[in-house]
Amino acid sequence: MKEILTALRRTPYQSLAVFSSLFLSLFLSLLLVFCLNFLYGLLGYVESRPQVTIYFQNETTETSIIGVKNDLEKTGMVESVKYISKNDAFTLYKDANKDNPLLLEMVSPDVLPASLEIFAKKPAYLPQIADRLNRVTGKDEVSFQKNVVDKLLSLTAVIRTLSLGFFVFLMATTSIVLMTITHFKVALKKDEIELLRLMGASAGYVRKPFMQQALFLGFVSATVVYGLFAGVLFLLYPAMQGYLSGITQLLIDLGPYQLAVWPITPLYAGALYMGLTLFGMGIAAFATYFATHKYLAIQRN
Amino acid sequence: MIQFENVTKSYPLGTIALEDVSFVIEPNEFTFLVGTSGAGKTTILNLILGYLYPNSGTVIVDDMDISSKKSKKIEELRRHIGVVFQDFKVLQDKNVFENIALGLSIQELPIKKIKEDVREVLNLVGLESKEQYFPVQLSAGELQRVAIARAMCGDRHIILADEPTGNLDPKTTWDIMKIFKKVENTKTIIIATHNTDVVNSMKKRVLVLKKGRLIKDMKKGGYEL
Numbered sequence: 001m002k003e004i005l006t007a008l009r010r011t012p013y014q015s016l017a018v019f020s021s022l023f024l025s026l027f028l029s030l031l032l033v034f035c036l037n038f039l040y041g042l043l044g045y046v047e048s049r050p051q052v053t054i055y056f057q058n059e060t061t062e063t064s065i066i067g068v069k070n071d072l073e074k075t076g077m078v079e080s081v082k083y084i085s086k087n088d089a090f091t092l093y094k095d096a097n098k099d100n101p102l103l104l105e106m107v108s109p110d111v112l113p114a115s116l117e118i119f120a121k122k123p124a125y126l127p128q129i130a131d132r133l134n135r136v137t138g139k140d141e142v143s144f145q146k147n148v149v150d151k152l153l154s155l156t157a158v159i160r161t162l163s164l165g166f167f168v169f170l171m172a173t174t175s176i177v178l179m180t181i182t183h184f185k186v187a188l189k190k191d192e193i194e195l196l197r198l199m200g201a202s203a204g205y206v207r208k209p210f211m212q213q214a215l216f217l218g219f220v221s222a223t224v225v226y227g228l229f230a231g232v233l234f235l236l237y238p239a240m241q242g243y244l245s246g247i248t249q250l251l252i253d254l255g256p257y258q259l260a261v262w263p264i265t266p267l268y269a270g271a272l273y274m275g276l277t278l279f280g281m282g283i284a285a286f287a288t289y290f291a292t293h294k295y296l297a298i299q300r301n
Numbered sequence: 302m303i304q305f306e307n308v309t310k311s312y313p314l315g316t317i318a319l320e321d322v323s324f325v326i327e328p329n330e331f332t333f334l335v336g337t338s339g340a341g342k343t344t345i346l347n348l349i350l351g352y353l354y355p356n357s358g359t360v361i362v363d364d365m366d367i368s369s370k371k372s373k374k375i376e377e378l379r380r381h382i383g384v385v386f387q388d389f390k391v392l393q394d395k396n397v398f399e400n401i402a403l404g405l406s407i408q409e410l411p412i413k414k415i416k417e418d419v420r421e422v423l424n425l426v427g428l429e430s431k432e433q434y435f436p437v438q439l440s441a442g443e444l445q446r447v448a449i450a451r452a453m454c455g456d457r458h459i460i461l462a463d464e465p466t467g468n469l470d471p472k473t474t475w476d477i478m479k480i481f482k483k484v485e486n487t488k489t490i491i492i493a494t495h496n497t498d499v500v501n502s503m504k505k506r507v508l509v510l511k512k513g514r515l516i517k518d519m520k521k522g523g524y525e526l
Contacts, residue, residue, distance in 0.1 A: 010394075192392050198350065200379030201407040 004216050007209060011188070014181050015217065018284070021181075022221035025174040026280050030229055030272065032163045039159060041250030041261040043152050051120050052129050053143040055113040060138035062114070068136055069116055075132070077125040082117040089115065113140055171283065178287035182210060186295050193295060203296040210292050214284035222280035226273050233264070302328055303349055303459070303489065308358035310344055310513075318344040320513045321358070326506075328458070331485045333500050334493040335524055336510035342493035345510075346461045349491070350382055351375040362459070380408060383452025383488075387464035389444045391436045391451075397423070398432040401450045408455060422450045426480050442473035449480055453488065460484075462492040466499065474499065500524040 008015040056065055062085065069081045084092070089112040097103045118133075120126050130144040186193065196206050241263075250262035261268055303326040310319040319341045326332050334342040347353040348360050354370045361367070363381060365374045383404070391400050398419055405415045423429045426446040436444060445465060452460050460481075466474040478499055481490055494500060500507060500523060507522035508515060517525060 191390070195390055195392065196403065196407065198352070198379060198384055199404050199407055200376050200382070202376055205407055205409075 003209065004212050007213055008216070011185055014185050015213070017181050018178055018214070018217050019221055021174055021177045022218060022280055022284060023225055025170050025283070026222055026225040026276060027229065028170060029167065029279065030225060030276055032167060033275070034229075034272070036159065036163060037252055037261045038250065039152075039156050040252045042247075043156055044252065045247060045250055046152055051126055051144075052118040052133060053115055054118070054133045054136065055115045055140045055143070057138050057140045058110070058113065060114070064138055065114055065116065068133075072116070072118060072129070072132070075129075077121055077129055079119040079121045081119075084115045084117060086110065086112055086114050089113065174283060175287045175290075178214070178284060179291040182214070182288050182291035185210065186292055190295075197296070206296055207289070207292045210288050211285060214288040215281045218281035218284035219277060221284075222273075222277040225280075226276055230269070237264075302326065302361070302363070303491075304359070304361040305345070305348070306359040306361075308348065308355045308360060310341075310348065310353060310355050317513050319348075319355075322510075322513075322515045323358075324508060324515060324518060326489060326491065328489055329486055331481075331490045331503070331505040332492070333503070333505055333507045333522075334491060334510065335495070335500060335507055339512075340510035341513045342510055343463055344513075346384075346463055346491065346493055349459070349461060350384060351378055380404075381457055382459045382461060383454070383457035385445070385448050385452045385460065385462035385465045387467040389441075389448045391444050391447050393436050395435075396432070397428060397434050397436075397439070397447055400436075400447050401454055404451055404457065405455045410455075418454055419450075422454045425453070425483060426450045427476075440473075441468055442470075442476060445469060445473075445477055446480065449477065453484060457488070459489045460491070462490070462494075464494060465492060466494065466496055471498075478503065497524040 054068070065083060069083055072078050072081050086109045090107070090109040093107060093112060094104060118129060120129055126144065130142055133139060133142045193206055244262065247262065249260055251258045251260055259268060259271070305322050305324050308319055308322045309317070311317045322341070322345070334345055336342055344353065348355060349362055351362075351367050354360075355368055359366060359368045362378055365378055367374060367378060392403070395403075401419045401422060402415050405418055410418075419432070420429065423432055426449055428443060428446055428450065431439065431443065436447070439447065445468075449460075449462075449465070452462075462481075466477055469477065474496065481492070482503075484490070504521045504523075507517070507519045507524070509517035509519070509522075509525055519525075
């Protein structure tokens, strides 16, 4: 550690340039990842709400409604269908308005329609399901969140594409900057490297101090970025809690697991820090490896 | 053992540096390479060090054939060779101890062993009181001693010296040669030099080169061109 700090102190401007470059890239990367995770969590949340609801006319019998439910389940497009009878609807209404006796007095089970709440397997199936329900005899109204889901889906796709492009550009720029700075540092040590190679030092031995410095700067940059980001988030957290008050939890799918991204859990915070640190150290090591590679081949004329 | 067998080396622009040179240097032998500038002395040292490879012929060092351009053994071989340059090549940002320890740290030896070996070789070259000095604080003769100590430290049993006394006054030259004499029976030493007095008085093996050809090989020779 002492050797790393000494080496960094002896090349202060290069070290600062590496730190700044890594800081900027890691901060933007963390922001992108955080926003994307949040957006995916939000999309998952919206998808988990009843996506299509069909309300039936008063005279429609329960048998007909169950028939519609069975038909829908046979299509293979729906994840589940929930039947809400008039009585169920009344119970829900009472629960929702228990603090308002006036509203409760005015409503009886007969007034409220029976309905089916349908959850599609994919958002893409929603228009087909809605079309099908619009043709059902005895329907009163079909409520369909198409616009919300479509907008969220297209927004996610756009952000994902733009983020990926921006991310690639960011990484390429950072790598080039880091490689250029490391080239410069290697050039300053050219005599020593040449001597070491003449004395039989392996490429790994010569590369080691450059790698150690890069990994150290990657770690420090990631930690500083994370600290700053956490500070900003801490300040914004009450406002976000207020804005998202109706949402109890946002989850993202990670294959067999689900990770809660809202409210921010220690696991999610830890995963972000771990990922950011590994990423920072990885990109610094990658750039250093390629920057030193050219100088370390044994030249035989 | 170092063996050159019909070695020819030419440079890209067609200059022939060595032509059909053959010789064998036994372990722990002390050899001078003499000849005018451009005769091929440094080329021989560079071929032994694996810095160059021959256009034809065979170069064998420590039973390793390093004639091929893509020889994989160069790094390993170089860990057994110490090199002394005319311009010392002492690193300015490292002190005497650190400069000498370079060759040992490459072998990733324990710190304790490095300290022992460096102090031993510092005694040999007479710089035991200056291990914390930086190169700017040393004279030319002392710098060359540091370079020699670095070349001799550790498991380096072949010492190649290219004009080691070229920049030194006569008295310092003799001090340096005395260091080489101290280890002459424990290491193979090859010195390329123009210094007539040194070669004549040491009475060691002399290989005389002229325009890339080995023209004389004297067991206890003097400086002849």
